[in-house]
Amino acid sequence: MNPQARTTPLIDEIRPLLHRHDWRALRARVSREPALRLVELLYDLAPRERILVYRLLPRSKALEVFEALDVEQQNALIAHMAQDEARAALAQLSPDDRTALLEEMPSPVARKLMDLLPDPQRRDALMLLNYPPNSVGRLMTTNYVRVRPHWTCAQVIDHIRQYGSDSETLWMVYVVNEHRQLLDDVRVRQILISDPALSISSLMDNRFVALHTHQEREHAVALFRKYDLYAIPVVDADNVLLGIVTADDILAVDEQEATEDFHKLGTVRPLEVRFSEASVRLLVRSRLGWLLGLVAVNVFSGAGIAYFEHVIARMVPLVFFMPLLVDSGGNAGSQSVALTVRAMATGDVRLRDWPRLLLRETFLSILLGLSMAVVVFGLGWYRQGWLLGLTVALAMLAVVVLGSLVGQLLPFVLRAMGMDAATAGSPLVTSIVDICGCVVYLAIAKAIMGL
């Protein structure tokens, strides 16, 4: 008999998979094993492999394994998760693999992790729980008070005296059942003004708002706005209370998200650091992309203008109005992009509103275009006569309508395709107006002035 096969058969199968970084096969292999063998396996592995293999387990299996450990071993596993090594091990996974392979941690593990680790370490460990970078899970803190429904108000106040010293937010206490599933929130105010002998359950109204760990943090911002709250509890897939998100963190998140949107609209790729501290290299990298993009667009707009070369040669004053026309179209477009992108970000405008807004924008842009046309007609007349005036006026109407409509529609199209409405908004509008504007202008000139 092969002695190696007898001692550690599973680990021999696992090792090559680990070395090949074949996470999918590894996950499939370990998923089939009973929990007790997995416990053995985990202890045979080197510490940095241990967390990796554990995290690859499906949620139910991870729970079984965790429960098969004794309390000491459980605590050791949790403590281990907070170490740099463990994070480095998980960093080997590509972002796609992370989403596909790492399931949410079983509630008891997440719970212990939140409770056991001190604050700075917990922040790091939250990453290990694989909450996506912009998720509510990453914002959680544990400075809150949990109570049980059968406690009396007096008991709760005693409990706060004993455990509430870290909780800045003595605003709500959260009522949970024996599995720590969230049942309700009750205001501390209400507890203080109620009869001390009254039980918490009699104060419960079962109306509460909660966030889920995997929800986008933007969603949290919206919820805070809508409900005028100071803190919102966070639960996992099993409705187990893991932490809270507080309004001051939301204020910071909101600022970040708005700054990102600003930068995108200003055709700067979001910086991720403060502008005053950004390096020259970072600034060049985040700005060069869209600038060069416009050069690429010029391949087309330049060709368009070149096609009308003879028209320009015969009537050079046409050129004087080119910057104005291109700019006006671009300005009208960026007006509607800015309005729409912001209204989408605050939830004022939704996807289904597009037909109404487009209709309004059509009338509006014709109105704006006509006003602009009147002004520019005078300017053209003054410079070269009424024929040029008419040409420039018509082109202005066309360009303003085109810019406005593209600017109105584009954020909706991008959003519908699942893309960020702010990302491509204004540069795309500028480019489209750039190409079409000049060609339309010169084509009108050719037709009207017979050049």
Added chain:
Amino acid sequence: MILLHLLKPELEELIAQGQWQTLRSFLSTQPAPEIAELLEHLDQRGQLVIFRLLPRALASEVFALLTPDTQNLLVSRLAQEEMRSILAGLSPDDRTALFEELPAEVTQRLLALLPDDKRREALVLLSYPEYSVGRLMTTAYLQIKPTWNVARVLAHIRAHGADSETIMILYVTDEQGHLLDDVPLRKVLLAAPETPVSVLMDGQYACLRSLQDQEEAVALFKQTGYYALPVVDADNVLLGIVTVDDILDVVEQETTEDFQKLGKVRPIEASLRDVSLFELYRKRIGWLVGLVFVNIFTGAGMAIFEETIRKVIALVFFLPLLIGSGGNAGSQTTTLMVRALAIGDARRTTWWRIIRREVIVSLILGLCMAAAVALLALLRGGVDVAVVVSAAMCGVIFFGSMTGVLLPLILRGLGFDPAAAGAPLVTSLVDIAGVLIYFSIAYLWFDRLMTAVR
């Protein structure tokens, strides 16, 4: 949202059938924001019916969350008695917000419905200037005295805590109402009942002035991370508190305003979904037409170079590109600067560093762009055009970027709003300068240099 999307047909049916009891008991279990959202999507009759069914406390809560239009409608339809109870149930800051939005004569009528003390309070809150901290204040907070002991404080909370918006922090004042300190409720609960309040005080607190700008309040909230801050007058007398939920709304409004200004739209106060066509027209036409007048200069500038253009028509092919690139570089830096100024990132001490850094960044960007456009110009216009176009590109990018950085700083230095005038001014300046730079270089190259060589 669930209520709105899943149950709206059922609710409408219940309204049609007149099942008031069922509706009432169902609605009273729903959170106020959900009901408010539902109301916004019902017809007028439905709105009125549903609103009347709500229990009194819930009705006030829902009312505070409605849009001004719906509030206005309800005010005009509800009987005086109903209105009286709703107004009484609103917190003072929500009441101020309501009176701000309503037409003046409606506000007058509603004020008359309030009991004397609440009317006085509302009038005081309304007397603060718009966008001042005073307008955000609520008077529902708990004041305690340094001589009290903890037991007395707890008794005070039991007696008066129900009306106050937050009891997480208690405010200590002297006999004349001067703010002495803030004490977190946690400290009170942790202390023995006979401990005097003065022992719990540490004399360290942050506070706002009633006439301060709301933006400064936002900054202080961010800095302290508190849920509520006390507001005092010039003599340090406590006037009220501001809570973080109102600050979130202020931030949203101010950010939206900045977006609109950068998009060259004058700030729109209503929701974009509902704002009227003519309102939008008024807010947008200004800068659009303004730019036409800038073109008088741009056009005149170009007219000087008419001869050069006639000689080398290929120069025109790159005109939109150069103008566009300068404008883009300018709007990039304007955006970065305006946002950095808005969130307090770019302080005066860093201005000089930012400017020096921008010189380097814009030169690098200009050179990269010049290289890219040189290739294109070589193909379409030959070597001479390529030289002129790439030199102009470098100049335009540099000018655009620097204008975008400097102008917001200058505007801020002079005490103007960098967002409002920044974006359009940068566009205009870069427009004129771009044309002049481009054709000056072309003139020098084609007319002077070539003649000289010949």
